[in-house]
Amino acid sequence: MKFDTPATTNPIDQLKVVGQPVDRIDGRLKTTGQAPYAYEHNDAVRDHAYGYVVGAAIAKGRITGMDLRAARAAPGVLAVVTAENAGALGKGRMNTARLLAGPEVDHYHQAVAVVVAETFEQARDAAQMVQVSYAGAEGAFDLAAARDLAEKVDQSASATGDFEGAFATAPVQLDATYTTPDQSHAMMEPHASIAAWDGDRLVVWTSNQMIEWGAGDLARTLNMPREKVRLISPFIGGGFGGKLFLRTDAVMAALGSRAARRPVKVALQRPLMINNTTHRPATIQRIRIGTGRDGRIVAIGHESWSGDQPGGGPETAVDQTRLLYTGANRLTQLRLAVLDLPEGNAMRAPGEAPGLMALEIAMDEMAEKLGMDPVEFRVINDTQVDPNDTSRPFSRRQLVECLRTGAEQFGWSRRSARPGQAREGSWLLGMGVAAAFRNNLVMTSGARVRLDGRGEVTVETDMTDIGTGSYTIIAQTAAEMMGVTIDKVTVRLGDSSFPASAGSGGQWGANSSTAGVYAACVKLRNAVARKLGFNSADAVFEDGQVRAGNRSVTLAEAAGGEGMVAEDAIEFGELSKRFQQSTFGAHFVEVGVDAATGEVRIRRMLAVCAAGRILNPKTARSQVIGAMTMGVGGALMEELAVDTRRGFFVNHDLAAYEVPVHADIPHQEVIFLDEVDPMSSPMKAKGVGELGLCGVAAAIANAIYNATGVRVRDYPITLDKHLDRLPELA
Amino acid sequence: MKLFFTVNGERRDLELDTRTTLLDALREHLHLTGSKKGCDHGQCGACTVMVGGRRINACLTLAVMHQGDEITTIEGLGSPDKLHPMQAAFVKHDGYQCGYCTPGQICSSVAVLEEIKAGIPSHVTADLNARPGLTADEIRERMSGNICRCGAYSNIVDAITEVAEQQA
Numbered sequence: 001m002k003f004d005t006p007a008t009t010n011p012i013d014q015l016k017v018v019g020q021p022v023d024r025i026d027g028r029l030k031t032t033g034q035a036p037y038a039y040e041h042n043d044a045v046r047d048h049a050y051g052y053v054v055g056a057a058i059a060k061g062r063i064t065g066m067d068l069r070a071a072r073a074a075p076g077v078l079a080v081v082t083a084e085n086a087g088a089l090g091k092g093r094m095n096t097a098r099l100l101a102g103p104e105v106d107h108y109h110q111a112v113a114v115v116v117a118e119t120f121e122q123a124r125d126a127a128q129m130v131q132v133s134y135a136g137a138e139g140a141f142d143l144a145a146a147r148d149l150a151e152k153v154d155q156s157a158s159a160t161g162d163f164e165g166a167f168a169t170a171p172v173q174l175d176a177t178y179t180t181p182d183q184s185h186a187m188m189e190p191h192a193s194i195a196a197w198d199g200d201r202l203v204v205w206t207s208n209q210m211i212e213w214g215a216g217d218l219a220r221t222l223n224m225p226r227e228k229v230r231l232i233s234p235f236i237g238g239g240f241g242g243k244l245f246l247r248t249d250a251v252m253a254a255l256g257s258r259a260a261r262r263p264v265k266v267a268l269q270r271p272l273m274i275n276n277t278t279h280r281p282a283t284i285q286r287i288r289i290g291t292g293r294d295g296r297i298v299a300i301g302h303e304s305w306s307g308d309q310p311g312g313g314p315e316t317a318v319d320q321t322r323l324l325y326t327g328a329n330r331l332t333q334l335r336l337a338v339l340d341l342p343e344g345n346a347m348r349a350p351g352e353a354p355g356l357m358a359l360e361i362a363m364d365e366m367a368e369k370l371g372m373d374p375v376e377f378r379v380i381n382d383t384q385v386d387p388n389d390t391s392r393p394f395s396r397r398q399l400v401e402c403l404r405t406g407a408e409q410f411g412w413s414r415r416s417a418r419p420g421q422a423r424e425g426s427w428l429l430g431m432g433v434a435a436a437f438r439n440n441l442v443m444t445s446g447a448r449v450r451l452d453g454r455g456e457v458t459v460e461t462d463m464t465d466i467g468t469g470s471y472t473i474i475a476q477t478a479a480e481m482m483g484v485t486i487d488k489v490t491v492r493l494g495d496s497s498f499p500a501s502a503g504s505g506g507q508w509g510a511n512s513s514t515a516g517v518y519a520a521c522v523k524l525r526n527a528v529a530r531k532l533g534f535n536s537a538d539a540v541f542e543d544g545q546v547r548a549g550n551r552s553v554t555l556a557e558a559a560g561g562e563g564m565v566a567e568d569a570i571e572f573g574e575l576s577k578r579f580q581q582s583t584f585g586a587h588f589v590e591v592g593v594d595a596a597t598g599e600v601r602i603r604r605m606l607a608v609c610a611a612g613r614i615l616n617p618k619t620a621r622s623q624v625i626g627a628m629t630m631g632v633g634g635a636l637m638e639e640l641a642v643d644t645r646r647g648f649f650v651n652h653d654l655a656a657y658e659v660p661v662h663a664d665i666p667h668q669e670v671i672f673l674d675e676v677d678p679m680s681s682p683m684k685a686k687g688v689g690e691l692g693l694c695g696v697a698a699a700i701a702n703a704i705y706n707a708t709g710v711r712v713r714d715y716p717i718t719l720d721k722h723l724d725r726l727p728e729l730a
Numbered sequence: 731m732k733l734f735f736t737v738n739g740e741r742r743d744l745e746l747d748t749r750t751t752l753l754d755a756l757r758e759h760l761h762l763t764g765s766k767k768g769c770d771h772g773q774c775g776a777c778t779v780m781v782g783g784r785r786i787n788a789c790l791t792l793a794v795m796h797q798g799d800e801i802t803t804i805e806g807l808g809s810p811d812k813l814h815p816m817q818a819a820f821v822k823h824d825g826y827q828c829g830y831c832t833p834g835q836i837c838s839s840v841a842v843l844e845e846i847k848a849g850i851p852s853h854v855t856a857d858l859n860a861r862p863g864l865t866a867d868e869i870r871e872r873m874s875g876n877i878c879r880c881g882a883y884s885n886i887v888d889a890i891t892e893v894a895e896q897q898a
């Protein structure tokens with residue numbers, strides 16, 4: 001089905017099942033420990049061996065020798081695979097660095113070997129016996145030092161009007177630089193795979209957000225035909241972008257299995273994950289905003305520097321600045337330095353998450369210079385059209401409504417405009433706001449829908465559920481379309497033998513994958529109507545029956561003993577070019593800062609989101625509170641510490657890379673504004689999973705400033721960064 | 731070496747490498763994969779199980795240290811057809827997303843309510859001589875060894891609070 005004209009009324013609009021806060025259909029499995037994750041397919045795979053990955057001990061250079069004798073002779077060892085004996089390997093299209101080092105080493109903890117043994121304990125023990133000698137090479141590991149060598153990148157570059165001239169003459173100006181650190185996805189389930197060969201065919205149970213990309217890149221890496229690879233990933237213990245791509249667990253399991261002639265399972269050990277896999281790259285961002293005395297933006301410029309492996313890409317931190325606020329004179333520019341740290345890549349809301357961490361502090365600073373309320377300053381600089389091309393409207397844009405609703409609900413009027421005024425005992429109190437913005441991306445997505453002789457519906461698609469609720473919203477979609485209750489729908493996901501879907505990334509999954517299921521259901525409805533001799537436009541699917549005029553047949557009868565099946569995909573046309581499709585929100589935060597220690601505690605959080613139709617308010621709300629939680633991490637604690645001499649992230653486990661825990665998070669409120677967006681898809685939905693993160697850290701930073709009067713522009717805002725400047729204790 | 735312990739009421743006889751953790755004994759040898767391995771280093775709480783009624787990180791203890799012990803895992807609390815009240819509350823309040831930390835959160839939650847009932851104080855208990863209250867602060871503090879990167883904390887506290895109120 002091609003989607004190239006705005007959606008009109010369709011069966012989804014009945015909202016009998018879609019739009020309802022139904023419990024997750026996989027909830028009982030997850031809460032009882034019965035949902036099988038990648039490392040746990042013990043029913044499918046028997047007689048497997050265990051692989052243990054050895055990571056490079058240098059950041060850059062060459063392997064000059066490997067002594068594998070002791071490891072090979074160790075009890076239980078079946079095989080040791082290195083670049084020497086792995087055979088020729090290709091590289092996945094989505095990978096920047098190779099997934100097996102040798103002889104060159106591209107980054108620290110890049111895999112250099114996998115040791116396969118009968119038991120996990122034997123594999124781990126023998127892995128310690130692998131002796132590797134290296135010739136280290138000089139590398140670049142420090143973004144600040146490499147900044148001047150960074151090259152301009154065309155991606156995201158834009159210029160409208162005369163930015164430099166307009167900024168120079170603007171009556172009120174801000175020119176400030178912000179930094180965001182390298183961050184890690186730190187999902188709870190490690191990257192894990194079980195590989196099993198059957199002749200020249202390979203099946204891999206894995207944990208991957210994008211099945212089609214993963215299967216394609218695994219085939220490319222192993223130099224084998226794509227159709228001989230099958231990926232299965234029904235449950236994924238979190239991804240956040242860290243499982244968008246093929247990673248070394250799948251490759252090492254496949255190579256180890258080939259060498260050992262046994263199925264092999266590999267989980268990346270936690271201390272290896274952070275340097276072995278991808279991370280969100282650090283940025284240095286310069287923001288210049290010029291306004292008139294009335295607070296209207298006349299010039300807005302955003303430049304960002306980041307680094308990556310040779311051949312890698314930039315963190316697109318300036319993207320939102322092209323679209324979020326008005327202003328006739330605009331400039332955005334990215335610069336990319338070559339760094340030899342581990343591969344930088346997408347982490348939840350790539351671009352906007354770090355971009356808004358900076359931009360939304362800048363907006364707060366600007367409001368203060370103008371003596372304006374930060375909500376009002378944003379409101380007067382709203383735009384309903386793409387500011388770079390004013391003939392292009394936004395499909396739906398309710399940023400102002402988000403800000404106003406949030407201000408009202410949060411009690412924003414109680415905020416003191418002057419910082420450092422509100423106190424409660426030894427706590428300095430402050431409130432902060434930030435806008436949330438994330439583009440709505442759409443992706444082709446396919447599905448197969450079956451109707452059986454019991455009137456039950458089965459949906460198959462290679463879409464994944466990374467905690468987002470895909471199982472549930474897909475079941476809701478099929479139930480609504482076919483006129484059955486949700487318990488009559490079975491959803492099967494995450495198998496590359498199913499139709500290729502949008503996958504889970506870029507917050508496109510919910511809207512695109514359900515639209516694909518919608519398309520397949522339309523086809524199935526038409527087939528049912530045709531079979532019954534009904535005019536498909538008149539056929540009503542309701543209560544397990546299909547009706548036309550005064551004829552009515554149960555779906556079970558219609559399907560007959562053989563059942564019926566339909567497959568289709570949604571493909572998106574030009575609507576996303578003619579209309580700017582984005583999602584909007586506003587975050588409000590109240591913090592307390594201990595006047596003596598500088599410790600920051602979050603007291604209240606509210607997000608207001610306008611993101612099209614909310615397919616399931618319960619799971620959507622969970623995505624938003626989860627994102628708000630990750631935003632607290634970004635604001636207050638998350639930072640990969642770079643060893644700039646040896647070139648690696650030092651705090652590479654869950655003890656040292658701090659993420660929020662229960663005690664850090666208060667009760668969180670989320671409001672979804674009523675919205676449907678007929679330009680986005682027949683579902684009229686958009687995404688929320690990344691929107692919820694965008695702007696959170698800045699709202700916290702602004703609240704801290706409001707509490708203390710000390711502006712911190714370097715994330716995370718740890719107490720050492722403001723302790724010496726806090727107001728005197730009364 | 732040979733050993734036995736009781737898991738979810740059933741005696742299990744095993745022959746294990748002395749280096750095998752309790753977590754791997756459960757997951758890899760008994761195929762009770764409800765207990766999760768998030769870090770294998772006592773940093774995340776995904777492997778939380780109960781031994782003799784007290785919660786522990788199963789990755790931080792060797793199986794051979796548990797000869798004769800009574801172990802309860804998530805599979806022992808309830809099943810999809812017969813949820814434990816805490817499991818049902820997690821479903822109702824959407825106290826999870828990806829579900830990977832969830833068995834650990836639920837085992838911890840059940841144990842936390844017992845700890846509070848038993849009068850065991852925590853870091854946030856103001857008066858060590860008084861009984862700790864069933865407050866959100868007490869729950870958050872005691873649950874802080876169970877990381878949820880999906881960030882379901884606010885919902886998890888709602889779920890635990892509801893069960894605590896039902897029990898009270």
Ligand code: FES
Pocket residue numbers: 766767768769770771772773774775776777778787788789790
């Ligand atoms: S797996 Fe035991 S604490 Fe993380």
Ligand code: FES
Pocket residue numbers: 188237238467825826827828829830831832877878879880881882
């Ligand atoms: S539900 Fe995913 S880590 Fe908690």
